[in-house]
Amino acid sequence: MKVLITEKLAESGVELLKEDFDVDVLLDLSDEELLERIGEYDGLIIRSATQVTADVIGRADNMKAIGRAGIGVDNIDIEAASKRGILVANAPESNTIAAAEHTLGLMLAAARHIPAADASLREGKWKRGEFKGVEVAEKTLGLVGLGHVGAIVARGALGMRMKVLAYDPYISDEKIRQMGVHRAESVEEVLENADFISLHVPRTPQTTGMIDSAALGRMKPSAYLINVARGGIVNETDLYNALKEGTIGGAALDVYAEEPNTGSPLFSLPNTVVTPHLGASTVEAQDRAGVTAAEQVAFALRGEVPMHAINAPVPEGEGAEFVGRFSELCESLGKLLYGLSDRPGETLKVEYRGEVAEFDTRLLDVSAQKGLLAPMVHEPLNFVNTPALARERGLKVETSRVPEDGAYTSLVTLRMQTRDGEHAVSGTLIGTGMRPRLIGAMGFTLDITPEKHMLFIRNKDMPGMIGRIGSVLGEAGLNIGNMAVGRDEPNSGAAMAVTVDEEVPDEVLQQLLEIPGFTEARSVTL
Missing domain, CATH: 3.40.50.720 (NAD(P)-binding Rossmann-like Domain)
Structure with missing residues (x-):
C-alpha cells in the first residue's frame, strides 16, 4: 500500500511508515496536483496547510486513512471521509x-x-x-x-x-x-x-x-x-x-x-x-505529532483502529486500552457466528460480562458487526463504514451488561436468532498476553484458541467419534492443530471444535456427515 505525505514530517515518522508501506513525500503540491495524484494512495498524512476537501476525497478511490500531524482537523472534510469509509485520525496530545x-x-x-x-x-x-x-x-x-x-x-x-x-x-x-x-x-x-x-x-x-x-x-x-x-x-x-x-x-x-x-x-x-501560529512549533512537538500521525495511519492500514480516530468508535476514558484488546476477539466471534448460522438474522445481541462490561465498548460492538458482515459484503470493511453498512442491511445491535461473571474475569457473548433457532458464541482473553479464547459455540462449552481455519462438528456422544474425525482429516491431508470437545449428559449430544492448517473442503464435510453419529459439520474461516 502507498502513503502520501504532503507536508514536512519528522523523519522518524517517515521511517516508521517505510517499514511496511511505499511512501511518497511530495511537499508543496498545488490543489490541482493533489486532485490528480490522490487516487494512487491508500493513506495520507498532512498538517494544517493541505486542504482535504470533498473534491479531494471524491477522487481518493483507494484511500483508507488520513492522518493529521496535530490536533485540528478543520482542514479535512470529516463528513465526506466518513461517507467513503475513510478513517481520520489526529495527534491530539502531541502539541x-x-x-x-x-x-x-x-x-x-x-x-x-x-x-x-x-x-x-x-x-x-x-x-x-x-x-x-x-x-x-x-x-x-x-x-x-x-x-x-x-x-x-x-x-x-x-x-x-x-x-x-x-x-x-x-x-x-x-x-x-x-x-x-x-x-x-x-x-x-x-x-x-x-x-x-x-x-x-x-x-x-x-x-x-x-x-x-x-x-x-x-x-x-x-x-x-x-x-x-x-x-x-x-x-x-x-x-x-x-x-x-x-x-x-x-x-x-x-x-x-x-x-x-x-x-x-x-x-x-x-x-x-x-506570534505567527507558533503554538505547536517546538522540536519535540513536531516530532511527536509526526510519529503519532504515522502510527495512526499505519494502524488503520493494517485493519486496526487507531486510538486517536476522529470518526470511529474509539474507547474513551479509563480502560480504553483494555477494551481495545478485545477488538480482535469480537471480530472473530462475529465471523464465527456467521459461519455457524445458515442465514444471519436481523438483530445481533452483544452481551458483556465482568470487567469489560464496566467500560466504553462501542468499539467492540462495531468489531462484532465487522466480523458478522465480512462474508456478506464485497467491499473492504473498517471501523468507519461498518455501522453504515450494517444499517443498510437492516442489522440492529442490542447490547447488555452484567457487572460480574462467576467463571471468567471478562466474557463476551454474541447471539442471533435465525430461522433454525438461536445461535450463540462466547469468548474471553486469557493469560498475561490476553490471548483470545473461544469458550462456547453450538450450544456447548468449547475451550480452544481460535485459529484461521476451524472445523465445527455436532455429533452423538458415543465412542470412536474423535478417532473417526482424525481418520477422515488425515486421509484428506489436513493436519489438526488443536481440538476441544463439549457435551451434555453422557450418551447425549456433543460438539467438537478443531483447528486445522487449511480450509476443510466441502467434500470432506460431506464425507463426515455420511458417517453415522455426525449430525452437523461446518468449516469456518476467521
Whole structure:
C-alpha cells in the first residue's frame, strides 16, 4: 500500500511508515496536483496547510486513512471521509505541552510588555518607566475550555500562585476539585471575573466569533485576552476596536481567522503581543505529532483502529486500552457466528460480562458487526463504514451488561436468532498476553484458541467419534492443530471444535456427515 505525505514530517515518522508501506513525500503540491495524484494512495498524512476537501476525497478511490500531524482537523472534510469509509485520525496530545507553554509565555509577555521592551532596547533606548507591567500572582486566569491544553495551562498558572476559573461543561466536578480549579457556570462568568482570559476550544459553528464586541464588553478594562487555540474564535475587527478604545487591557494572539497573515490591523497596536501560529512549533512537538500521525495511519492500514480516530468508535476514558484488546476477539466471534448460522438474522445481541462490561465498548460492538458482515459484503470493511453498512442491511445491535461473571474475569457473548433457532458464541482473553479464547459455540462449552481455519462438528456422544474425525482429516491431508470437545449428559449430544492448517473442503464435510453419529459439520474461516 502507498502513503502520501504532503507536508514536512519528522523523519522518524517517515521511517516508521517505510517499514511496511511505499511512501511518497511530495511537499508543496498545488490543489490541482493533489486532485490528480490522490487516487494512487491508500493513506495520507498532512498538517494544517493541505486542504482535504470533498473534491479531494471524491477522487481518493483507494484511500483508507488520513492522518493529521496535530490536533485540528478543520482542514479535512470529516463528513465526506466518513461517507467513503475513510478513517481520520489526529495527534491530539502531541502539541499539548508546546501549546500550553506558549499560552503561559504569551500571558507573561503581555503582562510584562516583554516584546515592546525588547524592541525598544534594540533601538538603543533605555525606557524602564514606559514598560511597567503587572504581576500574575494572585490574579485570576479564566479558561474557556479545560481539555488537554487547558489543564496544563491551569497547572502552570496555579504554580505561579494564580487563581484559576474555568468553564467546561464536559469536565466532571470531581476532576475540577482534584485540579484545584474553580468552576464557572458560563463563559460570561469567566469574562466578567478574570484578569487574563485564555481560550481553549475548537473552531466549530458554535464557537466561531464567540468573542465578539458583546463578549469583550463584559471583560474588565484591565483584562488581557489570549488565544493560542484556533483562528476565527475571536472576531478580529471587534477585538481591534476594543483594544484601540481601551475597552480591555491587551491581547496576546498566536492564531488568526486567515493564515498566513502579515497585514492585520491588530499588529499595529501597542497593547498586543502577536506570534505567527507558533503554538505547536517546538522540536519535540513536531516530532511527536509526526510519529503519532504515522502510527495512526499505519494502524488503520493494517485493519486496526487507531486510538486517536476522529470518526470511529474509539474507547474513551479509563480502560480504553483494555477494551481495545478485545477488538480482535469480537471480530472473530462475529465471523464465527456467521459461519455457524445458515442465514444471519436481523438483530445481533452483544452481551458483556465482568470487567469489560464496566467500560466504553462501542468499539467492540462495531468489531462484532465487522466480523458478522465480512462474508456478506464485497467491499473492504473498517471501523468507519461498518455501522453504515450494517444499517443498510437492516442489522440492529442490542447490547447488555452484567457487572460480574462467576467463571471468567471478562466474557463476551454474541447471539442471533435465525430461522433454525438461536445461535450463540462466547469468548474471553486469557493469560498475561490476553490471548483470545473461544469458550462456547453450538450450544456447548468449547475451550480452544481460535485459529484461521476451524472445523465445527455436532455429533452423538458415543465412542470412536474423535478417532473417526482424525481418520477422515488425515486421509484428506489436513493436519489438526488443536481440538476441544463439549457435551451434555453422557450418551447425549456433543460438539467438537478443531483447528486445522487449511480450509476443510466441502467434500470432506460431506464425507463426515455420511458417517453415522455426525449430525452437523461446518468449516469456518476467521
